[in-house]
Amino acid sequence: MPAARARRRESRIDYWPGFVDAMATLLLVIIFLLTVFMLSQFFLTREISGKDTALQKLNAQVAELTELLALERTGKRELEDQLDTVRSGLALLELEKQKLLGQVDEKAGAATSASGTVQALTGKLDEEKQISNRALSQVELLNQQIAALRRQIAALESALDVSETRDRESQNKIADLGKRLNVALAQRVQELQRYRSDFFGRLREILGNRSDIRVVGDRFVFQSEVLFQAGQETINDAGRADLDKLASAILELDRQIPPEVNWTLRVDGHTDIRPTSGASRFRSNWELSAARAISVVRYLIDRGVSPKRLVAAGFGEFQPIEEGATEDAYAKNRRIEIRMTDR
Incomplete structure (x- = not known):
């Protein structure tokens, strides 16, 4: 096991x-x-x-x-x-070739009648000679026309030279006239200055030696208070008397200055820098100054001065003769100026 x-x-x-x-x-x-x-x-x-x-x-x-x-x-x-x-x-060239070949054939066939053709060509040659002679005649005519045109151009150039000479002479005459005119103007200015001096001298004699009426440069100056009440453009009684004397002097001057001398008296109104009051009917000093100048011009016209000799202008407060914010400066700047100028 x-x-x-x-x-x-x-x-x-x-x-x-x-x-x-x-x-x-x-x-x-x-x-x-x-x-x-x-x-x-x-x-x-x-x-x-x-x-x-x-x-x-x-x-x-x-x-x-x-x-x-x-x-x-x-x-x-x-x-x-x-x-x-x-x-x-x-293809077009082929067609042209065929046409040319046909023409060659035709010309070859026409060679038999060459004698008649030669005669016809001779006649045509004579015609061409006649045409050539006519053309030569036309060329000769054109040459004659060109020669005539050249003579005309020469005559025009001669006339242009004469014209340029005359132009230079005219320019010289103009320059001479300009010099004479400047001399005449200078004489007129001197003559006007003489009349201005006589006029201002006559005004000094008439108005007397017053502090409120004076000569400043080429201007005769009235203080506004001589002619107007404050803020008004109506001329007062005392001012009318002074303006009557001024009008007499102007009329006497107008008789003395020859009529060919163009002269004017420019009446300029000026104010001080203070604005117009609420009671015044003028909205600005400019309107007040212009109204016063116009019042003086109208019064002089009423006294027989020709309106052609008078000009009124208002400058307001924009051209003072004395700066400052004093009563004396205000009084001097409120004024009526009379200036003799040429037109």
Whole structure:
């Protein structure tokens, strides 16, 4: 019995070590295959990338070739059009050639009648000679006309020279007249200044040595209080008396000055810088100064002075003769100025 059991144990085979070896071998094979797969995948990826680059280059070349093909097709169409044009021209030339050959045949056939043709040509030659002679006559006539035109041009140039000489003489005369005119104007100005001095001297004699009436430069100045009440344009009684004397002096001056001397008396109204009061009917000093100047001019006209010799102007407070905000400055700036000027 024990012997039988020993025999059974000896007859059983242990497969596990072999199985383990087989599994290890299989695992190594799988790892090897995976390694080979990964390497092949890597090289395949590189190959595909290279092919993509090459494919892009090929696509670019295909595009360039497509453009070149389109250009070639366009050029081909142009060449075909040119070829058609050349063929049409060649066909026309062939037709012309046939016509010329026909004309040559006709001329060859007409050679038999050359004698009659020569006579006709001789007659035509005589006609051509006559035409040539007439043309020569016309050329000669044209040459004569050209010569006449040249003589006319020479005469015009001579007349132009004479005209330029006269123009220079006229310019010299004008310059001389200008100088004479300037001298005459200067004499008129001096004469007007003399009359102005006489006029102001006469006014000084008439009006006397008064502080409220004075001469400032080329102007005769009345203080406004001599002629007007404050803020008014109506001339007061004392002012009328002074203006009567002024009108007499102006009329006397008008009789002395020759009529060809153009002169005027400009009456200028001025105020101080203080604005008009609310009681005044004038909205500004400008209106007040103008109204006062007009009142003086109207009064002088009523006393016989010609309106042509009088001008009224208002300057408001904008041309003071003394700056400052004192009563003395205000009084001096409120004034009526009379100035003799030329027109």
